Amino acid sequence: MSTILHSTLDVGGDLRMAARLALDVLTILQDTSDIIDTPYIVNLGSVSGFGSDTMQVGFAGLANDHLAATAAENTDVGASPLTDTSVSIAVVRHALRRDISDLAELTSRGGSDISVNTLANSLVTAARLGVMDDIAAAIDSFSSAVGTTGVDLSVDTFMSAIYQLEISSVPGPFCALLAPRALADLQESIRSETGPTQYIAATQDMLQIKGQGYAGSFAGVDVFTSAYIDATAADVKSGMWGTGAIGWATGRVPPPRANAAFANVNDWLAIEFDRDASAATSEVVAHGYWGVAVLEDARGVEILSDAP
Amino acid sequence: MSFEVEDQSHLPTLPRKGGYPWLLKVHKTQGWECVEVAPGEWEWLPRLRRFHQRPGVNGHTARSGNLAKVNDQNAGFQILDDPRLVARYRKVLRAQPGPMGARSYWLAWDTPLVSGRSVTRKRDAAAALEFRRWLVSSGTVELPDPVHLDSAIDIMRKQVARATRRAGNNPHLVGKLEQDQRTLAAARAAAKAPDGRWTETPPEPPKPRRRTTKKEAA
Numbered sequence: 001m002s003t004i005l006h007s008t009l010d011v012g013g014d015l016r017m018a019a020r021l022a023l024d025v026l027t028i029l030q031d032t033s034d035i036i037d038t039p040y041i042v043n044l045g046s047v048s049g050f051g052s053d054t055m056q057v058g059f060a061g062l063a064n065d066h067l068a069a070t071a072a073e074n075t076d077v078g079a080s081p082l083t084d085t086s087v088s089i090a091v092v093r094h095a096l097r098r099d100i101s102d103l104a105e106l107t108s109r110g111g112s113d114i115s116v117n118t119l120a121n122s123l124v125t126a127a128r129l130g131v132m133d134d135i136a137a138a139i140d141s142f143s144s145a146v147g148t149t150g151v152d153l154s155v156d157t158f159m160s161a162i163y164q165l166e167i168s169s170v171p172g173p174f175c176a177l178l179a180p181r182a183l184a185d186l187q188e189s190i191r192s193e194t195g196p197t198q199y200i201a202a203t204q205d206m207l208q209i210k211g212q213g214y215a216g217s218f219a220g221v222d223v224f225t226s227a228y229i230d231a232t233a234a235d236v237k238s239g240m241w242g243t244g245a246i247g248w249a250t251g252r253v254p255p256p257r258a259n260a261a262f263a264n265v266n267d268w269l270a271i272e273f274d275r276d277a278s279a280a281t282s283e284v285v286a287h288g289y290w291g292v293a294v295l296e297d298a299r300g301v302e303i304l305s306d307a308p
Numbered sequence: 309m310s311f312e313v314e315d316q317s318h319l320p321t322l323p324r325k326g327g328y329p330w331l332l333k334v335h336k337t338q339g340w341e342c343v344e345v346a347p348g349e350w351e352w353l354p355r356l357r358r359f360h361q362r363p364g365v366n367g368h369t370a371r372s373g374n375l376a377k378v379n380d381q382n383a384g385f386q387i388l389d390d391p392r393l394v395a396r397y398r399k400v401l402r403a404q405p406g407p408m409g410a411r412s413y414w415l416a417w418d419t420p421l422v423s424g425r426s427v428t429r430k431r432d433a434a435a436a437l438e439f440r441r442w443l444v445s446s447g448t449v450e451l452p453d454p455v456h457l458d459s460a461i462d463i464m465r466k467q468v469a470r471a472t473r474r475a476g477n478n479p480h481l482v483g484k485l486e487q488d489q490r491t492l493a494a495a496r497a498a499a500k501a502p503d504g505r506w507t508e509t510p511p512e513p514p515k516p517r518r519r520t521t522k523k524e525a526a
Contacts, residue, residue: 054367054375085382088375092363137360143383145339145355146463156467163463230358231429237357291364297383302339304355307429 025112031180031227032125033213034132040175040222041135042247042295046267047091048254055089055249057295089249089291094130096123102280116282120271123286127269129228131248134292136228138246139177139239139302141294144168147304149235152185153178155193157303161240162219164301170242175222179229179236182305183215190218231307241300251289328362329413332388332397333380334449337456342495345441350494352457352504353440354449359387386449393448397439444504457499464492 009015035041047055061083070077098119108115146160147153158176165174178186200217215223221240230237250268261273268290274283294300334354343353359380362368367375377387388394399416414420417435421428443449468488475481498506 053369087379087382088367090364090367090369090375092368092370094364134362134365137358137362137365140358140360141366141380141383141385143335143338143385148341149343149355156470159470160463160467163466167459291367293366293379294383302357 021109023109023111025114025118030129031213032129033224033226034128035135035175035177035213035224035226036128036131036248038175038222038224039243040241040246041292042244044089044247044249046250046252047289048252053091053251055091055291056086057089057247057293058084058086059296060084087293087295089247089293091249091251091289091291094127094288094290095286096126097283097285098123099276099281099283102282105282116273116284119284120273123271123284124265124269127265127286127288130288131290131292132226133228134290135246135248136177136226136230138292138294139300140230140237141297142239142241142245142300142302143297144300145302145304147302149304150306152189153182153238153303153305154185154189156189157305158186158189158221158240159219161301161303162221165240165242165299168298170245170299172242173220173222174240174242175224176218176238176240176303177224177226177229178215178238178303179231179305180225180227181307182229182236182238182303183223183225185305186218186223235304236307238303238305239300240303243299244296245294245299246292247295248290248292250291253287253289328360329400330361331359331394333357333359333385334388334443336384336386336450337452338384338459340452340457340460342460342491342498343437343440344491344494345437348508350498350506350508351441351444352451352495352498353437353444356440357385359385359389388443388448451504454499457495461492461495461499464488464495468492 006016010018044055044057047053064083065080100114100116100119105115112118144164146164147157151157161176162174213224213226215225217223252267253264253270255262255264255270256272262270263272264270269286269288272283272285272287274285275281276283334356339355339357340352341355342350345351345353359373359376360366360368361373361376363370365376367373367379369375377389380387388397397416399414412420414429415436417432417439419430419432421430444451468485471481471485471488475485494506494508498504500506
């Protein structure tokens, strides 16, 4: 009587499979945190229904001129012109589409396996990361910079960034958006500090308030981390700023007239489901309308440190 | 502005989709740093920033970057967008095949090294430094008035003062402090030099020890 061996059953794949699929489909490592709901990114509202895709943010120096003593008690006082400037934010279309065939959908095992629902959920995250990517790119327009090319971020550099903002009379609170490598270097530098200097790591309560990406607080500055910070060969370009330095404007996706499945996820993002019947394929399309810009560059400072 | 696509078929496939094109920009007064370009030779050089041609960022639309340019120029930036200048620092790699046929944009002195899903940039540091020096020496970017460099020097001075207080006898900190002091001295001297360049006076060679002869001793 011959023994039934796995290797025999496996011949031709009749009774045994080459591999079974794990129940969960895990995501490839990706930084999924963003800071767009924090007060450090000013939401300037929507351009929808205002006749332009560009939002012009005006600044007036209402308190820049002060009352001055007059030469004599009856001197005729001339009118002082008002200092003003503006910054433009262009709201543009951002989109991402995933197609899935009927056969791929009907064989989906549910849960985290690839299906229309999974794709739709992932597009929401992808949209938020798109905004985050733009915020990281905008930081390179802060005119002042601290740190040295190719050198680790240190407490000294971090403090220099705070000094720079204080010199510019930027009102707090400040936030820092650091590249992961810069955060690691900062923590390493803090270890060699003595005295009352302390890094307060994010706790569960803090994360609930400030969301993912919040790394903690140091020297009174809220520290966030993002993998989307701009990097050149030698440097990463993190940043520190006070509220009012960076803003974003949005546009609402108009709902379609056709009988299509459409959902406005929020003011600036919509997920749409379409179907190509002849190709037996479902389309999941995300559209987001936004623009990000440095509003007042003196309110921020770029922090240069070495790249990973 | 369109960009020339070089034949980069010999390069490996880039695992991530490419980004948006960008140009370089420098700030006219801020973010300058004093760099030791050769042993004992220091120069004030501008830091290179990116002018992202990315719709939705800093005023860029899908059609034009004029608003973004105005935003940046109002903030004191100089966009290095002269085509001859761009040709000097830009190289375009076509990601092959690259998701969605995207391209990836690199500086001429950077080379992508692919390892699995990650891409590491390999920099020809000498070429990068040479370009920054050329920007100043050719007059493309004007050296700021020393008054503007003072703010950078002031930050360095504060760092040195702080390091002096905490260095103590720690050899690592003392070594870093000495390096920082040297950089600070060079930055001050170079800021005063009309062309922003300064060469350290080489230290005097040690005087030969005087030998006392027996006759003199007597």
